[in-house]
Amino acid sequence: MPNLNAIQVKNIKFRYDLRLDHHVLSDVSFVVEKGKWVSIIGENGSGKSTLARLLVGLLPPESGSIFINNQLVDEQSKGQIRKKLGIVFQNPDNQFIGTTVEDDVAFGLENQQLSYEEMHNRVAEALKVVDMYEHRAKDPSQLSGGQKQRVAIAGVLALQPEIMIFDESFVMLDPLSRRELLESLQLIQAQYDLTIISITHDRNEAALADKVIVLEQGKLISEGAPANIFAEEKKLTPPFAEALRRRLATAGVSIPNHYMSEEELVDWLCK
Known part of the structure; x- marks a missing residue:
């Protein structure tokens, strides 16, 4: 039977300063099944964002291993693996390149040798999902923080990755916009069998996931269905x-x- 895990994390350890004995992540292990939505929650300093950077190969683990679709993430493979992954960070300004909204969304597609028609369709579809199609000709600098984040998300959606990682990506959106966008992402996830990792402080967002992973001071202390996690972990809001x-x-x-x-x-x- 084929392995149905999109992500496997095995005994990951990481520290930013090897001279210190403080590990940001300590012996973290978990799996994410293909097509599932997993939320990672924890207080500030628990290691959530560091974990996201490890998953996409932006940081190398001190020890342990990460597999994406059964392929080990290392220096040789991370370029190929990143074609399967999309990540949206909390600050959208760090991800803008184009002079217009649609140019920015199209930027990541330019090296994929797509036809103009295919590229145009992908950009339009992604902008419609995040409700930014009417703003496609605007300069990104003219947008609000929430609108910029929507464009950043559209840029990743247009790439049609197998795995999407959202690192506090919805925090700049108002509650209604956040809810509408999450509902759209749920439909896309089901349609394309997309695997989603959502790193969040928002418990309502976490409640939508198939599985919740709880980090505390760099250690995985609990994982399971939202109903089980929030029923058993009484200290969690x-x-x-x-x-x-x-x-x-x-x-x-x-x-x-x-x-x-x-x-x-x-x-x-x-x-």
């Missing part, structure tokens, strides 16, 4: 729906005594 369920229970409302997703809570309240 839960998503809004679960927080509301707990408050209702504390107030004496006869509500089910188990984790509830937003959809489940709405269904229960509407009964």
